Amino acid sequence: xxxxxxxxxxxxxxxxxxxxxxxxxxxxxxxxxxxxxxxxxxxxxxxxxxxxxxxxxxxxxxxxxxxxxxxxxxxxxxxxxxxxxxxxxxxxxxxxxxxxxxxxxxxxxxxxxxxxxxxxxxxxxxxxxxxxxxxxxxxxxxxxxxxxxxxxxxxxxxxxxxxxxxxxxxxxxxxxxxxxxxxxxxxxxxxxxxxxxxxxxxxxxxxxxxxxxxxxxxxxxxxxxxxxxxxxxxxxxxxxxxxxxxxxxxxxxxxxxxxxx
Amino acid sequence: xxxxxxxxxxxxxxxxxxxxxxxxxxxxxxxxxxxxxxxxxxxxxxxxxxxxxxxxxxxxxxxxxxxxxxxxxxxxxxxxxxxxxxxxxxxxxxxxxxxxxxxxxxxxxxxxxxxxxxxxxxxxxxxxxxxxxxxxxxxxxxxxxxxxxxxxxxxxxxxxxxxxxxxxxxxxxxxxxxxxxxxxxxxxxxxxxxxxxxxxxxxxxxxxxxxxxxxxxxxxxxxxxxxxxxxxxxxxxxxxxxxxxxxxxxxxxxxxxxxxxxxxxxxxxxxxxxxxxxxxxxxxxxxxxxxxxxxxxxxxxxxxxxxxxxxxxxxxxxxxxxxxxxxxxxxxxxxxxxxxxxxxxxxxxxxxxxxxxxxxxxxxxxxxxxxxxxxxxxxxxxxxxxxxxxxxxxxxxxxxxxxxxxxxxxxxxxxxxxxxxxxxxxxxxxxxxxxxxxxx
Numbered sequence: 078x079x080x081x082x083x084x085x086x087x088x089x090x091x092x093x094x095x096x097x098x099x100x101x102x103x104x105x106x107x108x109x110x111x112x113x114x115x116x117x118x119x120x121x122x123x124x125x126x127x128x129x130x131x132x133x134x135x136x137x138x139x140x141x142x143x144x145x146x147x148x149x150x151x152x153x154x155x156x157x158x159x160x161x162x163x164x165x166x167x168x169x170x171x172x173x174x175x176x177x178x179x180x181x182x183x184x185x186x187x188x189x190x191x192x193x194x195x196x197x198x199x200x201x202x203x204x205x206x207x208x209x210x211x212x213x214x215x216x217x218x219x220x221x222x223x224x225x226x227x228x229x230x231x232x233x234x235x236x237x238x239x240x241x242x243x244x245x246x247x248x249x250x251x252x253x254x255x256x257x258x259x260x261x262x263x264x265x266x267x268x269x270x271x272x273x274x275x276x277x278x279x280x281x282x283x284x285x286x287x288x289x290x291x292x293x294x295x296x297x298x299x300x301x302x303x304x305x306x307x308x309x310x311x312x313x314x315x316x317x318x319x320x321x322x323x324x325x326x327x328x329x330x331x332x333x334x335x336x337x338x
Numbered sequence: 339x340x341x342x343x344x345x346x347x348x349x350x351x352x353x354x355x356x357x358x359x360x361x362x363x364x365x366x367x368x369x370x371x372x373x374x375x376x377x378x379x380x381x382x383x384x385x386x387x388x389x390x391x392x393x394x395x396x397x398x399x400x401x402x403x404x405x406x407x408x409x410x411x412x413x414x415x416x417x418x419x420x421x422x423x424x425x426x427x428x429x430x431x432x433x434x435x436x437x438x439x440x441x442x443x444x445x446x447x448x449x450x451x452x453x454x455x456x457x458x459x460x461x462x463x464x465x466x467x468x469x470x471x472x473x474x475x476x477x478x479x480x481x482x483x484x485x486x487x488x489x490x491x492x493x494x495x496x497x498x499x500x501x502x503x504x505x506x507x508x509x510x511x512x513x514x515x516x517x518x519x520x521x522x523x524x525x526x527x528x529x530x531x532x533x534x535x536x537x538x539x540x541x542x543x544x545x546x547x548x549x550x551x552x553x554x555x556x557x558x559x560x561x562x563x564x565x566x567x568x569x570x571x572x573x574x575x576x577x578x579x580x581x582x583x584x585x586x587x588x589x590x591x592x593x594x595x596x597x598x599x600x601x602x603x604x605x606x607x608x609x610x611x612x613x614x615x616x617x618x619x620x621x622x623x624x625x626x627x628x629x630x631x632x633x634x635x636x637x638x639x640x641x642x643x644x645x646x647x648x649x650x651x652x653x654x655x656x657x658x659x660x661x662x663x664x665x666x667x668x669x670x671x672x673x674x675x676x677x678x679x680x681x682x683x684x685x686x687x688x689x690x691x692x693x694x695x696x697x698x699x700x701x702x703x704x705x706x707x708x709x710x711x712x713x714x715x716x717x718x719x720x721x722x723x724x725x726x727x728x729x730x731x732x733x734x735x736x737x738x739x740x741x742x743x744x745x746x747x748x749x750x751x752x753x754x755x756x757x758x759x760x761x762x763x764x765x766x767x768x769x770x771x772x773x774x775x776x777x778x
Contacts, residue, residue: 228653
């Protein structure tokens with residue numbers, strides 16, 4: 078009897094521990110996708126009037142003020158695609174920080190987009206109000222990662238930070254130039270569809286990267302509808318001037334090409 | 339979690355204490371650690387608890403599983419251990435790859451670092467997880483004068499707890515009576531910082547910690563000599579054993595232990611923290627006005643007043659971890675970050691310090707030139723060098739239309755300083771878990 082008990086308990090403990098020890102780790106197993114997906118590759122070129130921007134080079138704005146850019150960073154967010162039935166695919170938690178000191182030609186890979194034909198694409202510059210007032214967020218919104226884009230829980234993130242210097246006929250030498258565009262309400266969306274130049278329907282295919290290329294012309298911040306004179310507006314971080322600059326974004330992002338692989 | 343063996347580094351201990359009948363055995367290699375707590379109940383053995391490491395975190399299973407009758411202990415244990423250690427490594431296992439040059443087998447008791455949620459994510463410290471034993475060793479070393487050439491100074495000599503781990507002198511005096519050229523930095527909430535020293539030359543606290551020991555104007559001792567002295571004490575080898583599993587002391591382990599202790603220096607119990615946690619009454623009206631000024635960029639055309647501090651001293655640690663030329667000099671004697679990066683655009687840039695406990699840490703600036711916060715605010719308010727483009731453009735924000743100086747009123751300056759005082763954490767400077775362990 079004791080022998081049977083011994084054999085039984087030996088087997089039991091050995092088997093259960095081995096099962097526990099050697100069982101397949103389920104954490105890393107990818108669930109079989111119920112929907113086939115592909116990738117959108119968003120290629121952003123940060124430009125100054127059609128040429129890739131070069132930091133610390135002198136440029137002229139529409140008002141003929143000379144300026145140099147030492148820092149240029151901005152958030153791209155709220156990327157979404159619309160299919161022919163009018164249904165949107167919203168990229169979840171899609172916040173991307175573009176830092177021109179890293180590259181003026183940035184590729185954002187957005188995976189897991191359901192395959193299909195899309196007739197409209199949208200993206201925004203900024204951080205929506207739901208995400209703008211907490212400093213404890215992952216990814217590009219993590220202040221430990223993108224430390225100099227977050228101010229406070231009260232004032233939120235800088236949506237676009239352009240820093241540098243400027244010189245005008247009236248200024249004696251170069252003076253500081255700071256455009257920190259922020260504040261809820263200044264998130265600007267851009268829509269591309271059949272009405273946009275260079276549009277062709279976006280075809281997301283399984284295992285393929287569909288490229289959407291856009292240019293971001295920074296110089297547009299300083300003209301249309303409001304012409305900016307740096308003597309008047311040179312250091313902003315909130316208030317009505319932010320609204321003016323954000324409204325000037327209107328012509329800033331242009332679709333240059335869609336490449337369906 | 340799988341208990342696997344690569345045969346090379348698996349250690350198995352069976353410790354049967356005849357009287358208490360407590361059996362603990364470890365199965366561990368570089369990536370895994372497991373500890374079983376087994377006790378005797380009557381004539382049966384019961385597994386009470388299984389502790390194991392998964393994805394670098396400690397997991398615990400409380401079980402109450404009786405198995406062998408005690409008289410059959412020997413044979414099944416041999417079978418069991420043989421079976422466990424012969425399990426093959428699985429391809430899908432969650433591997434934790436130590437990135438440190440000196441991979442250290444996990445040994446200690448995990449240390450639970452408590453910090454407010456609003457501090458956000460810590461900077462990863464790969465290969466050096468906090469343990470109770472490691473933190474204690476680090477605390478001993480932080481206050482250990484044997485780390486200096488003539489046994490008169492420790493880290494704590496210049497990073498004094500009562501001054502929030504800063505020094506009240508502009509330049510600390512080293513063991514040879516010599517002085518450096520920069521003010522000792524206050525230490526708090528370092529687990530959220532990426533670069534260390536005023537010029538950012540260290541990429542981790544581990545890297546930073548060994549600097550002052552060897553610096554001729556500071557503790558002035560070779561690492562070889564420091565290691566030798568510690569190795570020859572009766573105290574330290576067992577502490578290293580408990581923390582890192584070896585009595586053989588080396589520089590890497592010293593730096594890891596000190597870094598572990600410094601990561602526990604969390605300052606989060608100021609009145610500002612009460613305010614941040616939702617208690618509006620924690621700050622007075624003046625302090626709240628100071629807070630508004632602190633976080634606001636001025637817009638003179640709209641009568642929006644601001645001190646623009648949070649452009650650099652952003653929440654919640656009152657630093658954005660960047661390096662800035664704040665325009666305090668038009669001619670530089672100290673190149674700061676430029677000396678490290680060799681980029682002229684980094685000229686005279688210094689680390690933006692956290693303003694936690696700022697009222698406790700005079701003198702101010704990298705060279706300790708200002709004795710009080712009034713002088714600091716007056717500097718930022720009216721004396722920023724406009725020798726553009728060498729200073730950060732953000733220093734040009736102004737409360738005057740067309741101006742380039744901050745131009746706050748004296749009342750506004752006083753309000754900002756009132757707010758800065760709310761960042762003082764008196765519990766932090768009296769917390770005995772941070773103090774010299776030999777004095778308690």
